[in-house]
């Protein structure tokens with residue numbers, strides 16, 4: 056790791072990787088994802104997939120513990136290798152782990168636990184006094200690789216535990232946030248504050264960790280290294296923020312909180328039940344993924360109730376503060392028209408103006424927080440109407 060790096064550098068393994076953060080995206084293994092996309096993938100891991108990944112991680116942890124207690128044994132090391140490779144090949148099937156370099160991760164395991172490496176470890180363990188300086192250096196390198204080979208079990212066990220704990224945390228957060236009236240950035244931050252400061256919830260998360268006694272569960276404390284990165288694409292230069300991670304949880308937490316700070320959040324689709332990523336405060340209730348039952352996206356199913364034989368009710372707009380204000384102004388301008396305070400043209404201009412403000416407030420967090428109310432003041436509406444109709 057240098058003080059400053061180029062965008063083509065970095066690590067992409069499961070156990071050690073870098074992620075480049077820039078604006079509202081994160082680049083992992085040379086692919087860009089919107090902030091929160093990885094959190095969405097975690098939330099969508101099914102119960103059976105999660106059970107399997109926890110089971111495989113538990114086996115890796117057992118191997119690690121056996122080796123820690125009993126010391127080196129060739130057969131145990133070979134089982135250790137099989138267990139980790141089994142877990143790796145299962146991980147390959149899950150969308151979330153496709154964000155990392157599977158081939159590179161696999162070749163690292165193959166190399167650290169190869170027959171040749173085991174010969175070297177045995178050589179190192181049976182050498183009492185190295186004679187030459189050259190041999191001392193060689194044995195030091197082997198010792199380092201030996202320690203790393205043992206640690207692999209713990210690393211993969213943590214990948215399983217971290218993914219499960221994080222998914223539980225994100226799902227709980229989403230349930231809590233979906234009950235809120237607003238989808239603004241400040242509401243996201245407030246919900247995060249409420250949930251992650253809730254001792255009972257944190258206790259529940261800790262208890263849901265199947266290896267609670269020997270491992271750290273969910274934590275928002277992280278130990279990361281940040282380096283500036285220079286990215287150059289077709290002569291255009293950009294500075295990114297590269298963060299090195301050695302634990303999956305640290306990355307998950309960072310992706311999630313960076314997403315929230317950019318107004319990205321998850322929502323659970325009311326039709327298929329999957330979580331989808333929202334990057335605006337727009338009140339979308341259904342996802343845009345193709346629904347396997349109806350062969351069209353859930354959003355389309357909602358707009359065409361005939362697809363489901365009319366059983367499903369269409370999305371209702373609930374009364375958010377933004378909508379309440381719009382309704383109030385809409386009433387006022389209608390009264391003005393009926394009392395002949397507004398001509399038809401003035402009424403149309405006012406109606407269009409407040410609808411524009413309302414729509415903008417639903418999709419633009421900063422506008423909603425700072426400008427919407429001002430633009431919706433009656434004097435502002437009048438001024439707009441005068442400007443438009445005076446021409």
Ligand SMILES: [Zn+2]
Nearest residue numbers: 324327342353
């Ligand atoms: Zn859906």
